Amino acid sequence: xxxxxxxxxxxxxxxxxxxxxxxxxxxxxxxxxxxxxxxxxxxxxxxxxxxxxxxxxxxxxxxxxxxxxxxxxxxxxxxxxxxxxxxxxxxxxxxxxxxxxxxxxxxxxxxxxxxxxxxxxxxxxxxxxxxxxxxxxxxxxxxxxxxxxxxxxxxxxxxxxxxxxxxxxxxxxxxxxxxxxxxxxxxxxxxxxxxxxxxxxxxxxxxxxxxxxxxxxxxxxxxxxxxxxxxxxxxxxxxxxxxxxxxxxxxxxxxxxxxxxxx
Numbered sequence: 001x002x003x004x005x006x007x008x009x010x011x012x013x014x015x016x017x018x019x020x021x022x023x024x025x026x027x028x029x030x031x032x033x034x035x036x037x038x039x040x041x042x043x044x045x046x047x048x049x050x051x052x053x054x055x056x057x058x059x060x061x062x063x064x065x066x067x068x069x070x071x072x073x074x075x076x077x078x079x080x081x082x083x084x085x086x087x088x089x090x091x092x093x094x095x096x097x098x099x100x101x102x103x104x105x106x107x108x109x110x111x112x113x114x115x116x117x118x119x120x121x122x123x124x125x126x127x128x129x130x131x132x133x134x135x136x137x138x139x140x141x142x143x144x145x146x147x148x149x150x151x152x153x154x155x156x157x158x159x160x161x162x163x164x165x166x167x168x169x170x171x172x173x174x175x176x177x178x179x180x181x182x183x184x185x186x187x188x189x190x191x192x193x194x195x196x197x198x199x200x201x202x203x204x205x206x207x208x209x210x211x212x213x214x215x216x217x218x219x220x221x222x223x224x225x226x227x228x229x230x231x232x233x234x235x236x237x238x239x240x241x242x243x244x245x246x247x248x249x250x251x252x253x254x255x256x257x258x259x260x261x262x263x
Contacts (some may be wrong), residue, residue, distance in 0.1 A: 036085035048216045053185045060214045069095040071239040077232045094241050122146040135263035146249045149257030195224045
């Protein structure tokens with residue numbers, strides 16, 4: 001499945017999300033369901049909420065597949081012993097084509113600005129993040145500057161879900177609605193999330209389930225995903241279709257990972 005324990009462990013397996021960094025930004029097309037037409041009536045609250053659960057999920061997937069951009073506000077719990085000892089939270093804006101930008105916080109370890117374009121990541125840490133992640137000498141060298149390198153470089157390990165992905169792709173992954181056993185999904189009720197009226201559904205998959213909140217006004221986008229307990233993972237999706245501006249830092253404001261002082 002695309003959400004629940006599998007998605008969660010993929011999203012936080014090494015401690016987080018490297019906001020941006022989309023060498024291959026979107027979930028591969030072969031792994032995503034083909035879009036289905038969304039009838040005009042599905043944009044109306046009563047029409048969407050009254051549909052069978054499977055139809056609601058299909059329409060939401062179709063809308064999400066067509067989304068060119070979105071912003072994800074997230075909170076991933078720490079899993080001591082699983083590679084991510086600190087809680088990770090942040091706000092990231094994602095656009096198809098390998099562009100992402102935003103800000104992340106590692107609880108107790110500081111925060112950082114993240115920019116990713118293609119397969120390159122720029123990370124501008126605050127002093128606490130730089131000291132805890134790279135050591136005092138590196139922190140001094142990075143003061144006011146960006147660390148630049150390949151998205152999968154070990155220096156960004158605290159912000160990479162696993163060796164094969166990054167936060168940008170993780171965001172696209174979490175934004176993809178589960179595509180298994182729709183007939184077992186459960187309608188839980190309605191809720192207002194980020195100012196949007198939604199219908200809450202509990203999805204079921206081969207690994208585990210999760211709750212998804214689908215907009216019942218306007219386009220039926222996914223507005224929120226959450227782990228069953230609401231504590232391990234929570235991600236809210238807003239600003240669908242809005243332009244995402246990614247400004248690559250000038251060379252004078254960057255330090256290549258290969259020149260960063262060791263601990």
